[in-house]
Amino acid sequence: MSGLRFLTIKERVAAHLREQIGQGRWSLSMPGRHELARELEVSNQTAENAMLLLEKEGLLEPQGRGKRRRITLPKGKRPDYKKLSQREKKKKQSGKKSAEKA
Numbered sequence: 226m227s228g229l230r231f232l233t234i235k236e237r238v239a240a241h242l243r244e245q246i247g248q249g250r251w252s253l254s255m256p257g258r259h260e261l262a263r264e265l266e267v268s269n270q271t272a273e274n275a276m277l278l279l280e281k282e283g284l285l286e287p288q289g290r291g292k293r294r295r296i297t298l299p300k301g302k303r304p305d306y307k308k309l310s311q312r313e314k315k316k317k318q319s320g321k322k323s324a325e326k327a
Contacts, residue, residue, distance in 0.1 A: 238267055238275035243284065246296055254293040255285060 232240070242261070245251065255261070255276065262272040276294060279285040285294040 234267065234271055235274040235278060238265060238271055239278040241265070242275055242279060243282075246284065246298070251296060254288075254295050257293060 258272040262269045286297045
């Protein structure tokens with residue numbers, strides 16, 4: 226049982242943010258901690274601590290007090306925004322077709 230390790234809330238939030246960044250939800254900068262905290266239903270401090278973890282990983286870069294953090298993905302890890310937008314178009318088209326059938 227010594228190998229079992231539970232993630233803290235800030236680690237879980239950081240994992241969620243990492244996944245969302247990887248999927249291309251945010252491309253240049255992150256929303257502020259207040260907005261993230263409200264969306265994820267966590268405290269402002271938890272949102273801040275999660276983003277600090279991502280800074281330590283090199284995924285986010287601080288831009289100074291009161292400014293949004295910049296997302297810094299390595300070139301090979303950046304999402305293909307063209308493919309993502311094509312997927313969104315397909316989803317919308319399939320949604321329209323199913324609505325027309327109903």
